[in-house]
Amino acid sequence: MLVKNELDAIGLRYKSIVLGEVEMLSIPTKDEYRLLKTALIRFGLELMVDKKEMLIERIKNTIIDMVHYTEELPKVKNSNYISEKIEHDYTYLANVFSQETGMTIEHYIINHKIERAKELILYDELNLTEISYLLNYSSVAHLSRQFKQVTGLTASFFRHAAFHSRIALENV
Structure with missing residues (x-):
């Protein structure tokens, strides 16, 4: 729910959210990526993009x-x-x-x-x-x-x- 709320607040569109993974509909801009990363860090979560x-x-x-x-x-x-x-x-x-x-x-x-x-x-x-x-x-x-x-x-x-x-x- 937390990740969903943050994605919605930033305005990022996603296909699915499963524990630990989000399938995005489009690649976030650098600013969107930075906003999401900062938001997740506040909650003790880490953003990973490297496969x-x-x-x-x-x-x-x-x-x-x-x-x-x-x-x-x-x-x-x-x-x-x-x-x-x-x-x-x-x-x-x-x-x-x-x-x-x-x-x-x-x-x-x-x-x-x-x-x-x-x-x-x-x-x-x-x-x-x-x-x-x-x-x-x-x-x-x-x-x-x-x-x-x-x-x-x-x-x-x-x-x-x-x-x-x-x-x-x-x-x-």
Whole structure:
């Protein structure tokens, strides 16, 4: 609604508005673009027009949804899941992602899985076996190894530590 209101206020015509995307009927002038960008920044939103940048955002959002907002990670390969959701060849997605971010999609997924594991450890409702299953790890040892690689701490130490360092999702 916010984006719609701002587009209407500026007088920009659009075909559709779907979460995170607007299909414009015409290309905005420099002044219209500047007005829209300024209006969106006031509300903490960012205007993206670069197709690669938008694709990377879609990849990141798909991974965040997959890892943080599903009850259980899909039992298909990450590459198949992402490729299906974004409707692009995974090799292309992986190349664009690593060129633009300097990180592979798999490393991005691992970082998010470890953040999710930290969250689940802090909730103290599941044991490591249940967490490893939920996050689609082949074993507790696999989860523990990745946890130590990413955080420098064992999962057990993290659970019992006096401090708990979590990273905001947008900074992973």
